[in-house]
Amino acid sequence: xxxERLTSDYVEMRFGPRWTYISCVRxxxxxxxxIGLADKERAEQIxxxxxxxxxxxxxxxxxxxxxxxxxxxxxxNEVDVCVKNKAEPHHINTLRRELALIQAGQPEAVYxxxxxxxxxxxxxxxxxxxxxxxxxxxxxxxxxxxxxxxxHAIFKLEAA
Amino acid sequence: xxxxxxxxxxxxxxxxxxxRLDGDTLRVAMSGAVEMRxxxxxxxxxxxxxxxxxxxxxxxxxxxxxxxxxxxxxSGILTLVRWITRCKSHGLGYRLVLQYDRxxxxxxxxxxxxxxxxxxVVVSAGIDG
Numbered sequence: 656x657x658x659e660r661l662t663s664d665y666v667e668m669r670f671g672p673r674w675t676y677i678s679c680v681r682x683x684x685x686x687x688x689x690i691g692l693a694d695k696e697r698a699e700q701i702x703x704x705x706x707x708x709x710x711x712x713x714x715x716x717x718x719x720x721x722x723x724x725x726x727x728x729x730x731x732n733e734v735d736v737c738v739k740n741k742a743e744p745h746h747i748n749t750l751r752r753e754l755a756l757i758q759a760g761q762p763e764a765v766y767x768x769x770x771x772x773x774x775x776x777x778x779x780x781x782x783x784x785x786x787x788x789x790x791x792x793x794x795x796x797x798x799x800x801x802x803x804x805x806x807h808a809i810f811k812l813e814a815a
Numbered sequence: 816x817x818x819x820x821x822x823x824x825x826x827x828x829x830x831x832x833x834x835r836l837d838g839d840t841l842r843v844a845m846s847g848a849v850e851m852r853x854x855x856x857x858x859x860x861x862x863x864x865x866x867x868x869x870x871x872x873x874x875x876x877x878x879x880x881x882x883x884x885x886x887x888x889x890s891g892i893l894t895l896v897r898w899i900t901r902c903k904s905h906g907l908g909y910r911l912v913l914q915y916d917r918x919x920x921x922x923x924x925x926x927x928x929x930x931x932x933x934x935x936v937v938v939s940a941g942i943d944g
Contacts, residue, residue: 677850767931782889
């Protein structure tokens, strides 16, 4: 397992968050972790999470600046997918509420409920975060610092 | 057969959809990826056309085959949720069969969950490859 060697390594990308970059990043992340973890399922879950978080960043960021960092922490045996961007206060508040809501219930029940609600309304799906939590089994964390939002999707890895 | 009203192919960005009528079953094959920013702009009206035409022709089954779809973002998933919601409201309509590849992570996770939205009219069918 390459995770032995990657200890506290990370992949970091900074770019103006353009939609067209997202699929490239997803494919890169999937390939990178496919090789690094030798676990196709985990690699695809991590790349899906990166993709969904970047989509949110492009949709809701208040400035033309996006940041993706994926860290591999050997001590915790975890992969942390972090997307950081500036956001307007009302978007930050929405995000806080959203996260509290999806973390409060049983993931599949919350996912189904959110799907039904989304189908009844126009506009964005707002299914990305619950999808990461339910489908990829990641833990989600939100950090806010001076108008800058960091969303983390944290994956527990199999013990090497 | 696939060029009759309502059953036209769709090609947009990295996504291709080919419908094929086979007796009273409509087989709809998706390939590529749903990764555009607003997939609902093209997919919502497309699924509505398929739905209306399937009802008009009294089809019994619509098979949506996503096995060659390598990714679908959550906005794309929402278009399927909207379609399933329509199916649920029809009462006596066609049965929607969602065919997926068990070996593709996103399909294995997403598709059976979608079927749970309307277990009486939507079934998921996992296939190896």
